[in-house]
Amino acid sequence: MFKDNRSGTVVVVLNCVINHNARAMGAARCPGINTDLLKVLTDHGAGIIQMPCPERIVIDLPRTRSEGTDIRTAMDTPERLAHCQQLVMGVVAEIKEFLACGYKVPAILGGDVKSPGCAVPADTTDQATRDAGHQWGIFTGMLKTELEKQGLEIPIRGIRDSAEKTLRADLAWLEERLSAC
């Protein structure tokens, strides 16, 4: 459809991996952008669909909540869940628009395994991850459900940047997905 320099490939990316300033207190791993991820995307000529940060949007940037309430619980109200679902629908609509125009969307990148909003239980080949009983984040769980409902089969994987080893494994997976495009 488009005849210019674009690659025709876009990756759906969690908000904070290209803006760690959006993260909850204590969760930022780098000053701003995860440049390792950006390099992989750049090397393969992939563009980015940046998803919204659900925690920041449905709560706020400092994740204001009553003492003793964790972020997941703070998000888990009817209004905030409905807001998350709205965000999910926006992301799915954007993905569908690119797909309808012939783009490849080889991956959706969610958050690390403990993110209340964006966790992806991730690497099902990783026994330790399975044993830890990690669950989907509120937003990513809804996204997965909506993608399945709409028959969109796009692999979702968390970018586990809390440890160098898991980050490398996730970037290697992304490289493979992009190389196959």
Ligand code: SF4
């Ligand atoms: S909710 Fe998602 S996008 Fe927002 S800071 Fe957490 S992992 Fe990142």
